[in-house]
Amino acid sequence: EPTRTIVDKLQLDRSFNVLNGSEASFILEPYDNVAVRFVNDFQLQNRVFLTGEVKYPGPYAMSVKNERISSIIKRAGGLTDEAFPLGATxxxxxxxxxxxxxxxxxxxxxxxxxxxxVVKNGDVINVPKIKEFVTIKGATKVQEVVGENAINEGNEIHVPFQEGKDALFYINEYAGGLSDMADRQKVFVEYANGEIKKPRNGLFKKRYARVEQGSIISVGYKAVKTEDESKSSDVDWTKVLGDSVAQAMSILTLILLIQRLD
Incomplete structure (x- = not known):
């Protein structure tokens, strides 16, 4: 019997059984090809997870393509009264x-x-509770102005937030100022959302980063030189002075010689 081409569509249930109807008696034969095609625009369900201070935390299925953070937060009922959006991650x-x-x-x-x-499958958005304090740590003089019981490891202290102040204000106001070992280039402000800012050079002085609620101010230490580096950086002023005098005398001798030749 010659080869024939038969095209038919079969409707299957979730167990891949042919549904009742004219196709139910369809029998596959050797060398038949079965094609299972995708439904246009079909996607497996993607989910985003909201944790912390939203009114209805939990997993949220992405309802539309290219859904954004604002839409997910709105579907979760918005933020609670104790939410700290500056610290959201x-x-x-x-x-x-x-x-x-x-x-x-x-x-x-x-x-x-x-x-x-745009949110992606598996994203986790966390909104923490309000953070009332600012943290200062590192190379400050805090031990001169704060009792040891209030100082944590790494010279760390927690102080109240004041609107509109920069890092240097907090260091001077609450931590006794910068220590002699402090590196002014390494005064960093880490915000509650993970963003970090460092000092910038202004026209006449450094401009330190502005501090927000829940920020961490870190003051780095100057690099400690090794013994060899210290020796190489020490200036032998006696030798420098002697060399300078010798060079000056050579120039003076040359000038006198030229004058005599003239």
Whole structure:
């Protein structure tokens, strides 16, 4: 019998049984080809996880393509009264990005914010509780102004937040100022969302980063020179002076010689 081409569509249940109807008696024969095609625009359900101070935390299925952070937060009922949006964080598994800096205040105030990212499957958005304190640690004179019982490891102290102040204000006001071992280039402010800022050189003086609620001010130490580096950096002023005098005498002798020749 010659080869024939028969095209038919079969409807199957979830157990891959042919549903009742005219196709139910369809019998496959050797060398038949069965094609199972995808439904257009079909996607497995993707989920985003909200934790912390949102009204309804938990997993949320992405309802539309290219859904953004603002939409997910809205579906979760918004933030609680104890929410600290400045400290909100995003963890992204896709692409091994890990922690991603976001500014939730900006997102909630403007859906067109550059931080209003499209959410991806597996994203975890956490909104912490209000952080009332600012933390200062590192190379300060805190031990001169604060009792040892209030100082944690690494010269760390926790102090009240004051609106509109920079890092140097907090260091001087609460930690006794910078120690002799402090490196002014290494005064960093880490914000609650993970963003870090360092000092900038102004026209006449350094401009230290502004501090926000929940920030951590870290004061780095100057690099300690090794014995060999210290020796190489020591200046032998006697030798320098002697060399300078010798060079000056040589120049003077040359000038006198030229004058005599003239």
């Amino acid at each position: 995003l963890q992204r598994e896709e692409g091994d990005y890990g922690s991603v800096v976001i500014k939730l205040n900006d997102i909630l105030n403007d859906v067109n914010s550059e931080f209003n990212f």
